[in-house]
Amino acid sequence: MTANPLPLAEKQERLLVFTLAGIQFSHILDFMIMMPLGPSLIAALKIDTQQFALLVSIYTLAAAASGLLAATFVDFFERKGLLLTLFALFALATLLCAMAPDYQTLLLTRGLAGVFGGVLGALLQTIVGDVIPFERRGQASGAVMSATAAASVLGVPASLMLATALGWQWPFVAIAAIAVVFLGLAARHVPALPRRPTAPAGRGWRQSFGGIGAVLRDRNHLMAMLFMTLGAFSTFTVIPYLTLYLVGNVGLSAQQLPMVYALGGMAGFFSARWIGRLADRWGKVRTYRLIALLSMAPIFMQTHMPPMALGWVLLCSTLFFTLGLGRAIPAMAITISAVQPPLRGTFLSLNSAVQQLACGAAAFLGGLMISQTPAGTISGYGAAGWLAIGLTGLTILLAGKIHMHTRPPAA
Secondary structure, three states, X not given: OOOOOOOOOHHHHHHHHHHHHHHHHHHHHHHHOOOOOHHHHHHHHOOOHHHHXXXXXHHHHHHHHHHHHHOOOHHHOOHHHHHHHHHHHHHHHHHHHHHOOOHHHHHHHHHHHHHHHHHHHHHHHHHHHHHOOHHHHHHHHHHHHHHXXXXXXXXXXXXXXXXXXXXXXXXXXXXXXXXXXXXXXXXXXXXXXXXXXXXXXXXXXXXXXXXXXXXXXXXXXXXXHHHHHHHHHHHHOOHHHHHHHHHHHHOOOOOXXXXXXXXXXXXXXXXXXXXXXXXXXXXXXXXXXXXXXXXXXHHHHHHOOOOOOHHHHHHHHHHHHHHHHHHHHHHHHHHHHHOOHHHHHHHHHHHHHHHHHHHHHHHHHHHHHOEEOOOOOEEOHHHHHHHHHHHHHHHHHHHXXXXXXXOOOOO
């Protein structure tokens, strides 16, 4: 295990958590911004929907590959140095996205951003576990993860407005600038953490791969991983092309798109805690099944929506985002509870990588299912919606087949 640093003063701890949340905000926003930029990128780069699908999926595929690789070595390096190196390279890759002169270069730089950004989320939570005392660890972890909602509520609308006013390159410039600010804060406020001892030489590497093997030999682990993979796949067959459909088929303007993400993010942010309490009180599987069943309606409406008034569009999209995020809360609670506690860290690292692969594959498959007509409308989006509904139904069946460990392990 990594040696514990000296306890931080209250102010130092707050600054550390703020810094880690800022890093989370930066790399989550970098991933999220690609989807609403779809109409701008297709027009500016003169690409089709399949090429745009690859732009979205390359980030998640690269992140999955780097996450799998990092699971074998992340404990063998000093935490602060690794964080600063990865975050600096991520900021550079994001800036290179803004400087890309053509589609091929942008595809390469998006892949590089995924390689470095894919490891950051797990590393941030590792630092929280290493530095923050147990009695405040949940609060600190929640503060870091809340940056994901902030990226949706604040970052995406602001980036869209920036892209509309100045061009698609400028959101990437802004994200890189934000990353540089938090890189400086990380250099100052993240404490140095010694790496884990690995004597005798090579033993730690065998232990890392042995843990992966132990996870994959457990049928319940595989069932939980399949459950999460299908859930991620169902979401990403639809969501990367939401803005294309809203602009091309429903008739929204680029200036109206930020409202879709702002309202959806706010509703999801405020409903998340209520759904979490409901899952603990009413049962995790029962809560998941209810919310997943309810989520099928906005999936259908979102993928079959005709031109209509803005108010109705916002109501539907807000339900879509709220129930999509809402079902992920009990789903993660089920999955965490399904893992044998000694293998939880290894499982969650693998699960994160597999979900990234599923998101990338789903985005690519969704791009093959839809096409854009010369008039700018999207065809095939309804078929992607039916696939998402079918996969959601499978997760409802799988949820009850996962065994959850409800008692702590014996000492």
